[in-house]
Amino acid sequence: MQHRYDFIYLFDVRDGNPNGDPDAGNLPRVDAETGHGLVTDVCLKRKVRNFVILSHADALGKNAEDGKPGYDIYVREKAILNQQHERAYTAENPDATAKEGKRKGAGDQIDKARQWMCRNFYDVRTFGAVMSTGTNCGQVRGPVQLTFGRSIDPVVLMEHAVTRVAVTTEAESAKQQGDNRTMGRKFTIPYGLYRTHGFISAPLAADTGFSDADLGLFWKALSQMFDHDRSAARGEMSARALLVFKHQDRLGNAPAHRLFERITVARRDANEPARAFTDYEVRLDGEMLDQAIPSGQVKELKNDVTLMRLI
């Protein structure tokens, strides 16, 4: 990978809970000071991982032997793929150095294990990982860095009481004399448009072997991951815009904050509550985004930066 990338990712939720807060009884996360909704970086990374598992279910790790990157995922969720992953990995013989009579340095072994993990595991290559070795050097710092998603406007939390007509235990049924009704609660926000920023470092990509093909898969995951993450809690979530600033230089050609400032997102009518993506206007340098750059198009900006609009 020869370029630095900075990106803006817009996604929205309708009548759902995009990311529950374990500190607040699973209410949608909010910034207590401003009332803006939050979605953590790890929540989004989870969905990227899940998408890669789903889209590469047949090819998991298969390519590793050819020296091509494998697409296994190290940090898994049982619900996504409940099958055995007892797979034999064949690798370069780790004892080779010892046999040749060279020093069997621990550093060598760590580095080999590190490289092997990067080659086989998409998430290690992309987001990094910490390997437990004696020292601090078994750490993989991934090239892709995500920040918290924040909603454009303060979000409104809705609490819904729901009933069910079945109980889980007989004792409970007896207590209700067969009425068998229990109450539950669920929380949604009627609508929220979230903006998150991300960064991809070319030097770190070189370090983990994160390739242009991996980058393509990452964009695909961001574009489609909500389509494979449907559940009763989530409501309708959709990726709305993915705006990627591609720098000509691998270290970058412009400060990220200057690039991000060029994209503004604001409610069309500040007096009406937002309930749909169409209630928002996304602009590039003041011009409506669709006119400035249609989806799928590329636009040359100044200073050797290209803006790619992937969604």
Add this chain to the structure above:
Amino acid sequence: MSHGIRMLVWGDDACWTRPEMKAERVSYDVMTPSGARGVLEAIYWKPQIRWVIDRIHVLAPIRFANIRRNEVAVAGDSGHKIPAGKVQAAMQGGTAPLCIYADENRQQRASLVLREVCYGIEAHFDLLDAREQDGSLPADPTAKHLDQFNRRLRKGACHHRPYLGCREFAAHFGPVEGDFPSCPENLRGERDLGFMLHDIDFADGMTPRFFRARMVDGVIDVQACLAATREMLGS
């Protein structure tokens, strides 16, 4: 200190984790010198130099927010580390599954993080080795490193995105034109921030070094605090 640099760094959130409270992270009030060093190294670093932080300016009010996240725990371990032994086994063609199930190894951890921070950093570097990687000796090695850093600072270029304590708290950075902006009103005066991590001594078995941080009108003079701490401890 002739070749000093000055810069601004800011972001939405920051977490300069206190080592004594890191299971459920609690941030220091302000950026640590080691955190500032990490920011500089993300922009420019070569093995030939070592960044030394001189002063940290606190340019935004100190405000905290609480975030709890589902994190991964490995049994008997404090963090989410990949066991090296299992990797070795898999490399040799073992059939045991090599992955962790995040929902089975769950640990909910709170973080008390800083909100909307902005800092000024004054630093310089020590030249450890004047030679280039190929062994040649450039005419003025300090000017070379200084120019490269300042060019990247002006251009917004970086080796990787700097961050404010944790990688999810990405930082923006830029040069400072003229004087540093003044600190918020409520940080005026003198404030004792207690013992803070100065940095980790990597040459001495990763020993953490602490110092007594004192903030005067929003400015922590790291070198003066270090000297005062040494004097106080009589070492």
